[in-house]
Amino acid sequence: MRRLLVIVLLIFAAPLGAQDLLPPAPYANRQLDNPALEAKAQALMETLRCLKCQSQSIADSDAPMAGDMRSQVRQRIAAGQDPEAIRGWLVERYGDYVTYAPRMSALTWPLFAAPLGLLALAAVLLRRRFKRVGSA
Amino acid sequence: MNVAEPASALRRGWALWLPLALFAGFFALVMVGLYKPADREVASAFIGKPLPQFDLRPATQGRPGLAFAKFTDGKPRLLNVFASWCVPCAAEAPQLAQLAASGTEIDGIAIRDRPEDVAAFLQRNGNPFAAIGADDVSAVQLAIGSSGVPETFVIDGKGVIRHQHIGDIRAEDVPVLLAKLRAAGS
Amino acid sequence: MIAEFGLAALWFAAALAALQLIAGSLALTSRGAGFAGIVRPVAVVQGLLALTSFAALITLFMRTDLSVKLVAMNSHSAKPLIYKFAGTWGNHEGSMLLWVAVMGLAGGFVALVERRLREETLLATLAGQAFVSLGFYVFLLLASNPFERLPQPVAEGQGLNPLLQDLGLAFHPPTLYLGYVGLSIAFSFAIGALVTREVGPAFARAMRPWVLGAWIFLTLGITAGSFWAYYELGWGGWWFWDPVENASLMPWLAATALLHSCSVLASRNALRAWTVMLGVVAFSMSMVGTFLVRSGILTSVHAFAVDPRRGSFILALLAIYIGGALTLFALRASTVTEGERFSPTSREAGLVFNNVMLSAILGIVLIGTLYPLVTEAFGEKVSVGPPYFNPMAALFVIPMLLVMTAGPLLRWRRDSLRRIAPALAIPALIVGAALLALTVYAPLKLLPLLGMALAAGLAVASFLPLRGRNLRRTPLPVFGMVVAHFGIAVALFGVACDSMFSVERLLAARVGETTQVGPWTIRLAAVEPVAGPNWTALEAQLRAQYKDNAPILAAPQSRTFWAPPQTTSESALVTRWNGQLYTVLGEAADDGRWQLRLWWKPFVPMIWYGGVLIALGGVLALIGRVWADLKRIIARDKIAYRRARQGR
Structure with missing residues (x-):
């Protein structure tokens, strides 16, 4: 077998x-x-x-x-x-x-900028939010 | 509770359209990707650069081995990367024979192959090669940016790679290769 | 006959979905109120018919009815019964049918039990659900009919991919599908809420169990999938940032964020627009994931289910659902007010931070996965892999983990860091001590080092919310949170240990030869052939001895299947409390030696134990929520009953 x-x-x-x-x-x-x-x-x-x-x-x-x-x-x-x-x-x-x-190249820089962009976007949206709280 | 708050709505206006804009970008991207399908082949980035120094032992009896020196004699030629265990390599044999018959010199590199297998392969499919070097660990293959078998390179008289053909040579590819050879010779 | 019966059931189900969509939409108008009564029953029957159709397909597979094309293409009479059963969804058509069947049932269930929402919102939700289902029905009936007959029955089927003939993997896709379906229900709730502009705690409470359920299945699916990759692919890796893995991770990230924002909306009536948005995004990510896997648009190891034509169909569905939902969102969300406010040091703020970080990680994974497509459009090929994903994800994971230790201790609305500082001193000390000890004793690898220290701190911090509570009266969802957060710490510990302490040993060994890998002494005792139901294999018998303990037998195999012909290597694992020995049998060398690949991976099973703990936390929370809902329903019915009696 x-x-x-x-x-x-x-x-x-x-x-x-x-x-x-x-x-x-x-x-x-x-x-x-x-x-x-x-x-x-x-x-x-x-x-x-x-x-x-x-x-x-x-x-x-x-x-x-x-x-x-x-x-x-x-x-x-x-x-x-x-x-x-x-x-x-x-x-x-x-x-x-x-x-x-x-x-990093002319074609790939957005890939590396992405985290910074995301952080900036988050900061803009959040700051506006908490500012409103401050003025309330 | 469900009443609009005009001031805040206005301020958040652009942010609300952002997701849709991002999605539109995604959609455009995959449409391009879907309807212009990428080639799955990995082209050599080594076109226009000289072959590396190498010296390969003969892959089988009856044909000499292959060394870099041969490619600097001023005559353009084809370099065919093949293997006896590769099915499409047998399929392109008639086209290689046709090229050889038209006076093109073709040299071969056999990848990861045993002499008796190469001999049997040539017996079955004919032998268009002037010289065949044995590349047992894909060293030369890696050094010229070839990622599979079969691949065919057009080399000019100074040993510079001028063109890469990926996959087996079909009948319609023969004139293209001949034209590339002529261009490499001038 | 069974095939025709299944197909008929499918057509009827599709027709009922259309009816459900039309009646549900008309019922929302002032003149169509009469249609409201039929929407719920139609939803229930539609679900049952879809289930019937799927049951018909299961029957065909169990009987190996080779006159049906799908069975002939994907099954084989010599296959073990369990794989005949699992083979039903181990292919494109069957898995789509499973999807609509579960989605139909879930919709029917919502129609039967959901009573918290206002009737209009529920009708809009069911109409939305019917709209989503309808797309899948059309897809199945027009482009991928699972019941298609062959003109001539074949003598034997073509079999199932051997890599898929594995119990874990057989139940992996349905687990993910259950998760996707749960998110589709959350999506329908979001659509319903947008249509009637009713985004509030009631909406969050109605949606939450579905999100929780989906999230549990996604967690289990990812955990099982990564374990499968670990032991089946035979190289000891458990996560490759492969497009298909990323496709399953993205909905999980969105669902995790949604789960947390849901709890803010349910308890504090804040984050309204954001929660609706996440409800849309979470389902979008499951559709995007399905599309990426099925279309074969990205190069991936899992090239099982690739077909560009179907890819276009899924893309069309994606465009209609997601594009439509996001347009609705942009138009309506501005009329959804922001809701209650809170201070930057509050439970809400902690959860918002968690949401932002999770969304950012989601963004990184999405961009990294799709970027090769971007460069390809410009004629260049790039690869994006671990060297990109690991540090970029860590950039957001580390702050998130830090906030995770403190967030659950904060009070809703307004709190001060000073109040919770004493409690946080313990985990902070642990993180500090761990960092110190590790820099002294271990090779310096920054990310694993940080990971391990944070895991130690989080493990302790995750239990802090129970401090000072009466454990008997603590609601079950709080225990759920504690267990899930502890699970994150456990998984993180496993991940960090694997990348810091793994030992690898590759060798070509003669029978009788002994080698060392970490604390193990391993002798190759024999290599023998063995036979299975539809494969034969060479099996290495390894006597593995941990330090001075009694030797244990590990038997990795190199398996050869014959229908279809393929070789796979079956690794053999020896698990101890402090790690796992991973053995693989490679090829035979000319001189009678055998290639062996051996790893000692300290604490690596923690990765999957952690995953299971996370899911268990979800289960606890789900039981707690459903139980509370039940109690509320019973209490309400009692009151109604009493009133009715008094009225009489």
Whole structure:
């Protein structure tokens, strides 16, 4: 019975969604030995978008390409590169889409002005309210 | 209790229309989004920039590997990123063969592939490639801003990326690629 | 036959909704007063017919009637019975039918029991409710008929997405829907109140149980959804600021604000226009959420239910409902007076602050979620994720939490900070001590640090409103508030612990190999195949030992489904009082080793315990409110009865 199961598993494992058969890149699923560097890499990976997946960071995706990207990130961090430099390297190739941390630009400033705008609006509406109380 | 308070109503006038205005903005935005559907593909931001330095081992017997040096010989060519495990890659084989027959030089990069699989793939679908490099960890793919297979890049004689075609090459894409190649050559 | 019966019931229900809308509107005019009598019965029958139609669909799914297109597309005869049942709403058409069925029933219930509002306001409310339902009926009947037959029955169905074959997830969408429906009733009340300009305590009291109920379901839905993402996606994350998650969070934020402003309106007759506005916004957010999820306009992990054509239909409904309601609001709200006044240090002011902060968070989430669409309209793609949402939301969450400690201690109308200062000294001391201890002992991460200190302070402060009260005579809603606020502190503590103390271990292990993750020692004892009803799996047997305790077995699986074919990884969790061990089995490596992903997450279950506590607080408040209403109704009936006897 068990052998049959294994055979069934093998049959189904192979053609699923046209996956490759190569082992993942060296650091796709392996942490850096230095915990401080690994923490740095992890923090960066959580903010990079997996390009093959719908909406996941490369830190939590099973896609092979995400694994290759993780490996790149870890190797570059291990080689002493700055996380933001690595992010920049990827943005240079894939555009802003690849980073979950939007950068301030001519097109994205409203995103960062939004909280200020909301606070200002709240202040205007509230001040008027309490002023009326004061005069009452 | 239900009597209007004209003074206060006037003062709050604009604020009352604000929600509707915001909603109108939202509506306009999603109408644009819905009727001008975004392409789900991630285009390379690396067009107009030179290929990085790389040197890939041969992906299979019978064709040499691929290195950056090859792209600076003054002749424009196509760089096809493919894999034997990718279904649309087989679908574009006739178009690649047609391009190769018209005298275009096509080099390939096989992503995450084993030599025997590449050989079998070429056996089945024909081999339009002059050279095929094996990119086992998608390193070159990442370095040129390619986000999937198949993708085809037009590279000019100095090794600069001039155009990116995402997805399999259909029959109607062949003239476009030829035109891009001519433009890259001039 | 059952399919045709269900479809007929649906058509009748739609016709009755139209009748309810027309009769309800006419009854508001001077000449149509005669129609007033039929509105209530029509609402009840409409609800029952919609329920009948949904029951017919359930029957079709339970029998796996493969001549019905929807069943053939989404079910499979080999599926376990519970998933056949849950499969009824695991698809677009079925979930829409569930929605109208619950909405119809809720409307019928309002028609039966609501007696506090003036008759005109109630008629306007029921007409509004019929208007909302009618849109969904048209949508179902014209664009997504769940009962459509296939020309030829198929031999076997296509099955349900394996990711959805999970008990938690099977009941996740209906939970959210119940929340959305509750908000649609609140929306109808708001419309009714705007039409008759009757915005006062009676309106707030009538609306409040529905908002509370909706809020309970939304809280549970979000809690369950985040737990599902946590253990099913297999990477230990529990919140990704994904568009679909944001879509479920936005109505919750609006409903939370509405709940609090409702209590100001009910007890103090203030914040009238604002409460009506929130009633409209809360339902708008559930519609916007549904639209974002269904239209597939945003890239999301949950691409289960995407169809652009249906997206346009929902958008049209959205425009009619929300655009209409907001226009009505702009025209009428200026004639709704502001109501009672209060000083900046009062319970009302605290609640206003809470409302403003919640609305601001809602604004941030909405803008962040939609912004990729904005840039795309200009031809650029950007991603907005945790690095934006976390700090921006914290900007408003932190002040809100601070006010939350003090607000419930303040008196209505006018109070002084000096009066409550002594009571606040305890939580303030705790926050200070926690901050100090954490800066010394933990790695410096600003937001988790603040979160943990605030959680400690809030946990204590949330019980302060009970201080000096006779607990037996304290009304149930006060306990509800205490429990819900304590739940916020508990969840926040879990969140902060997770981002501060989680330990991750990735490795490729041979059978027999041992590894360490945090205080755990874990041995890979075996990897064996196992079989389920419609899947097979490889299962790793991990002997997990916490410090010197007896080892516990954890068995993560890599599952392969065959209808439709797909692989999922099933994580295995070991929960202790002080945290959770999270294990995942990955792929096999060439040399006979297995990829393992292990996490030790101290106190992470607190996130979901907190969520459940928050919902429990809502339940307590709801029971308290409904009980008080019942007592009032009984007392009123007694008086009426006595009068009637005296009259005779």
